[in-house]
Amino acid sequence: MSERFRIMLYLVSALAFAAALRAAFAGLPDFGAYCGAYGPLVLESMQGMRHAQQGVAAVTFDYRGFDTLGEEFMLFAAVAGALLLLRRQESERFREPKDQAGDRAGIEPAPAVLGLGLLMFPFTLLLGIYVVLHGHLTPGGGFQGGVLLATAFYYVYLSGEYGDLLEVAAGDTVARFEAAGAAGFLLVGTVPLFTGHRYLQNVLPLGNMGEPFSAGTLPLLNCAVGIEVTAAFLLVISAFLRQVLLIRKGKHS
Amino acid sequence: MNMLPFLVALWLLLVGLYGVSATKNSIHLVSSLFVAQSSGYLLLLSLGYLKGGTAPILDQVRVGSRPVDPVVQALTMTDIVVGAAVSALILACALQAFKKSGTLDPRRTPPMRG
Numbered sequence: 001m002s003e004r005f006r007i008m009l010y011l012v013s014a015l016a017f018a019a020a021l022r023a024a025f026a027g028l029p030d031f032g033a034y035c036g037a038y039g040p041l042v043l044e045s046m047q048g049m050r051h052a053q054q055g056v057a058a059v060t061f062d063y064r065g066f067d068t069l070g071e072e073f074m075l076f077a078a079v080a081g082a083l084l085l086l087r088r089q090e091s092e093r094f095r096e097p098k099d100q101a102g103d104r105a106g107i108e109p110a111p112a113v114l115g116l117g118l119l120m121f122p123f124t125l126l127l128g129i130y131v132v133l134h135g136h137l138t139p140g141g142g143f144q145g146g147v148l149l150a151t152a153f154y155y156v157y158l159s160g161e162y163g164d165l166l167e168v169a170a171g172d173t174v175a176r177f178e179a180a181g182a183a184g185f186l187l188v189g190t191v192p193l194f195t196g197h198r199y200l201q202n203v204l205p206l207g208n209m210g211e212p213f214s215a216g217t218l219p220l221l222n223c224a225v226g227i228e229v230t231a232a233f234l235l236v237i238s239a240f241l242r243q244v245l246l247i248r249k250g251k252h253s
Numbered sequence: 254m255n256m257l258p259f260l261v262a263l264w265l266l267l268v269g270l271y272g273v274s275a276t277k278n279s280i281h282l283v284s285s286l287f288v289a290q291s292s293g294y295l296l297l298l299s300l301g302y303l304k305g306g307t308a309p310i311l312d313q314v315r316v317g318s319r320p321v322d323p324v325v326q327a328l329t330m331t332d333i334v335v336g337a338a339v340s341a342l343i344l345a346c347a348l349q350a351f352k353k354s355g356t357l358d359p360r361r362t363p364p365m366r367g
Binding site: 031056139243 | 258324
């Protein structure tokens with residue numbers, strides 16, 4: 001297919017598609033005049049039924065908890081697939097990174113970069129933990145906090161210590177954390193079955209609204225997801241780093 | 254009537270799809286796909302918006318404003334997670350395809366064999 005024909009085909013179909021979508025949008029309620037039924041219903045019921053005050057967390061981990069289970073395992077499967085693709089192939093070998101500078105000193109990271117990385121690491125870690133633990137009270141939650149927690153470890157990489165990041169993710173520890181996070185969600189869902197309740201039913205005491213230990217299973221599920229997302233992002237980034245730094249063409253020697 | 258956010262979402266989708274169809278680089282393909290997908294975020298969020306609305310966190314709602322719909326916001330979060338996971342997977346595919354065929358152009362990459 002020639003380049004010109006490909007672009008023409010795109011333009012023609014895009015125009016038709018845009019016209020159809022534009023017509024469909026005309027049937028939507030005006031911007032700012034939302035009239036859906038479920039949102040207000042959730043907002044009305046969640047304080048009484050769940051002692052929850054954060055609507056998004058209540059929807060994600062309670063009203064749509066089962067969907068979030070699927071979402072979590074989709075992330076799990078995607079990360080497993082990426083790791084499978086990025087393992088060492090038969091035609092490749094691991095190569096320890098060598099100092100190519102010889103007798104000259106290697107390039108050290110600039111002190112400012114190193115200092116900033118070391119400074120940001122604990123703060124980002126703390127912020128991530130805060131966002132996970134308060135996911136049912138303030139904006140945030142397991143997914144967002146997990147990404148923040150993984151970002152904290154990226155600061156280690158950015159400050160030039162990529163070897164440290166690879167070491168963190170080298171063994172099975174991070175993979176076990178990821179599995180534990182995924183299993184934690186399953187477990188919180190399964191335990192109510194043994195006491196005659198439904199899957200993922202909120203059986204824990206609901207506590208006082210606005211406190212860290214409130215809203216039943218919401219904080220638990222947030223923590224499980226937070227652990228899984230942190231580990232998943234660490235695994236993926238370290239797999240890509242290994243590709244760049246350690247894996248080379250040629251048979252294993 | 255005010256349709257601007259919906260039209261921006263439409264524009265993002267078309268721009269992203271243009272990138273997907275005209276691209277000669279797998280990494281650019283992933284970026285374009287993400288742009289197309291972000292139209293979904295915008296569409297969902299602007300659908301759930303209420304005039305004078307505020308975040309659906311009930312202890313922080315000011316007098317006179319209403320909380321917006323939390324359901325579409327939760328859906329947007331799902332969308333973002335899916336987008337990140339899919340991007341990682343495609344990038345991994347692109348990397349291995351580059352190593353096998355020496356090109357990032359998805360049109361010149363030969364079919365994969367096991």
